Amino acid sequence: MATFESLDDSIQASIREKQRSKAARKLKLNEQAKGVGAPASVGHPPRDDLGLDQFPTSISQDDYFDACPAGLFSDPSLIASEVSVDTIFDLMAQGAEIGKLCH
Numbered sequence: 001m002a003t004f005e006s007l008d009d010s011i012q013a014s015i016r017e018k019q020r021s022k023a024a025r026k027l028k029l030n031e032q033a034k035g036v037g038a039p040a041s042v043g044h045p046p047r048d049d050l051g052l053d054q055f056p057t058s059i060s061q062d063d064y065f066d067a068c069p070a071g072l073f074s075d076p077s078l079i080a081s082e083v084s085v086d087t088i089f090d091l092m093a094q095g096a097e098i099g100k101l102c103h
Helices: 009-033 061-066 082-093
Strands: none
Touching: none
């Protein structure tokens, strides 16, 4: 394996620039976490550009289970999370019986 010093000057400069860029990005994210500076885009468009401002970024467990009409689905073992929703959709895609309407 070649040492850094044995690399071509242009390759060394490219590596150093990538390191500086990564350090600057990390510093910017740390500043954001502390509430310093303007928010940075980390590869995602702002929520308002996607028309998502009308939706909450999180919901309570009660809101999660109240979203089903007439409370037709409820399982306290499934916490209100994206993982639980993905689990339900995966089961539905496999043809599993998710719940029964009980009168």
